[in-house]
Amino acid sequence: MKQITSRDNALFKELKHLATNANARRKSGKTLLDGAHLCQAYLQHRGGPELCIVSESSLQNSEVQQIIAECEKQNAKVVALPDSLYQAISQVDNGVGLVFVANAPSATIAGPLALDAVLLDGLQDPGNLGSILRSAAAAGIKQVYCGEGTASAWSPKVLRAGMGAHFLLEIFESVDLQTLIKESSIPVFATSSHTTTNIYQANLTQPLAWLFGHEGQGVSQNLMALAHAVVTIPQRAEIESLNVAASGAICFFEQVRQRLK
Incomplete structure (x- = not known):
């Protein structure tokens, strides 16, 4: 697990830009999944994320620990942030302290409407x-x-x-x-x-x-x-x-x- 403590860190700046700028998400083809439920659903249906971000205060949370373990099992990178930095990434008040960075799929229409x-x-x-x-x-x-x-x-x-x-x-x-x-x-x-x-x-x-x-x-x-x-x-x-x-x-x-x- 990598720890970031500085606001000047290049990865932190990139994460903050993704979190606060819709154009940045659109251009990069990435999005943020905020909270344990969304992250668990992603792991279940899509596999490991590009990046797992966790706040230091949530590292002792058993649910978060299980998700981190699954991420590491799937070779997904995990980054821990001090709470003061994590708050700049998350848009959820009083959340569990867990965010995935994941690809936003770009589906291509294969043919005329045929399914519900x-x-x-x-x-x-x-x-x-x-x-x-x-x-x-x-x-x-x-x-x-x-x-x-x-x-x-x-x-x-x-x-x-x-x-x-x-x-x-x-x-x-x-x-x-x-x-x-x-x-x-x-x-x-x-x-x-x-x-x-x-x-x-x-x-x-x-x-x-x-x-x-x-x-x-x-x-x-x-x-x-x-x-x-x-x-x-x-x-x-x-x-x-x-x-x-x-x-x-x-x-x-x-x-x-x-x-x-």
Whole structure:
């Protein structure tokens, strides 16, 4: 285990830059996994990280010790930082004191839509995006396509909200959703309050893709016009709309319920 004690250390400066600068993460193709749960999920599904960073105060934590041991077993480099330096790396208050530096996969679209999927048009809130990824993975959906304007799926905030779901999904970013929908071999479903067909009347037993949009503006008109089906989630008239992450969860698990029948 390597110890770094100086703010002038080149590796520490690089780590701080990654932690605080989205462009640096994008250019390097790396991201930060903050906390024991995310790190354990990464070890389970992807193997050893590029780098394991641990605060000195957490070295006696039994959970952290197990993760460090697994990292060393897989020949991953481990670096210990004084708490004062570690705080410049972590974005979590009162966290366990453990961060992985890992590659952010860049998936390439292999062909037209053929598997259950989620399409995201301009979704901007990291919490909503992470929650949708988590619900999608839990429902057995395998692919997520993020259109232009959607938050970075591999940002630390989205990773924390996803709670490990990223490692069970194929995530495609900066996707031309219009072309994807036009060439899709499965139906694409969108939700709207301006339709009479509710989600419980729709046949969701077939492979399909769900299309969700921006938190305030919803799905863009050009994409909505391409959707093969538009359904609504029944709700009280006094509430204008549901949160997009809540809508996603309802859709995914109604799909699960129908298939279980």
